[in-house]
Amino acid sequence: MKQRFVFLTVAALCVDAVQAQTPPRFMSRSELVTVDVLVMNGRRPVTGLTLADFELLDNGVPQSLQQLYLEQLPLNLIMVLDVSFSVEGERLTSLKKGAASVVDRLRPSDRAAVVSFSHRLGLQAALTSDRERLKTSIAALEPSGSTALRDAAYAGLALRATSQARTLLLLFSDGVDTSSVLEERRVLEIARRSDVIVYAIGVRGWSVTYPIGSSTRPVRVPSGPVTDDRFLSGLAAETGGRLVYAENDRDVAETFTRVMQEFNSRYVLGYAPKGVPDSGWHQLTVRVKNRNATVLARRGYSAEERIPHP
């Protein structure tokens, strides 16, 4: 049987009112909805699970899972990288090293794009499988300007619409937004209705303190995230991704590697929706049977925005 994938993208808010006036139509087609899932046991991804281990509810209705894809699906990776003034020195060097290492991990069928942002957004490399092109664009990154974090995140999400492949948005930022035109709630709403998986990488801050009794020797102590924790964690949560922090500038490169390792531990579940309306917002619940585990997946999808794939 010819396999069809259904990828879910952003929906129009304006359709809700129209849908509310029409009787529900129930899904009966063989189109598959795919759900990208990460299973965690504490801080470690759980691997080796099979279809039988998962339970998925679409609007509260249990669904019969039909497919489990691990490595088969090609990936589109959109790297959205903060190169505002504060990303300099070792932080910039580590960022370039980390982004380049991600390129090295791409499979032949994968593609990547590089978007840089300060207050100004720019496309350093359009989606391509040309690794040298990607690495050259990463090496050329130069810091300048302020931070349009929300606008940049939106741009990454918007680029998703040009492709039908499984899409990972890797968003690096070391600061809070200072120049976006878009409000946080607007970007989060689009993320909620997108099937992009967002992994955000932030950098923890450090401050200098003088412990009591040692007034002459300053000590560096963690001062918590310097990034926009609320926005980045919201973005990740809406898409089933994660916000991961580099502990310091040098750790930025290693954090990129850890994120890609974790991403490769994810599962992609497929099912043909049964017993649910063919319209409106569908709340998704994914569980792992007989196991105390945390499951990260997007919270739902909009039926109107499904894109059938041949």
Add this chain to the structure above:
Amino acid sequence: MKYLSAVFLAMTEAEQRHFDRARDLYNEALGLYPASQAAAIGLSELAYRRGQPSEAAAVITRLLNNPSKEDPWWLYLLGEGWRFDSRLGALRASVRP
């Protein structure tokens, strides 16, 4: 000023779901500063909200391929933009009984 007023009016119209009017205003802003980033992002996000993700992507791709060199939005932020919340709060307080 004309550019900024068009962008702010577009935001306001979009918030009230007057999407055609908002689109016209963003395009008006882009007519004044064709390569401006803020108006392009606003226009793209508006297309997304209207259920036109391909159009939204096309606007963003055009912008990213031709990064903005001049955008009055950036000057606005250097001026009074950072006071927006407090100024708006004061304005609201002044008109409420």
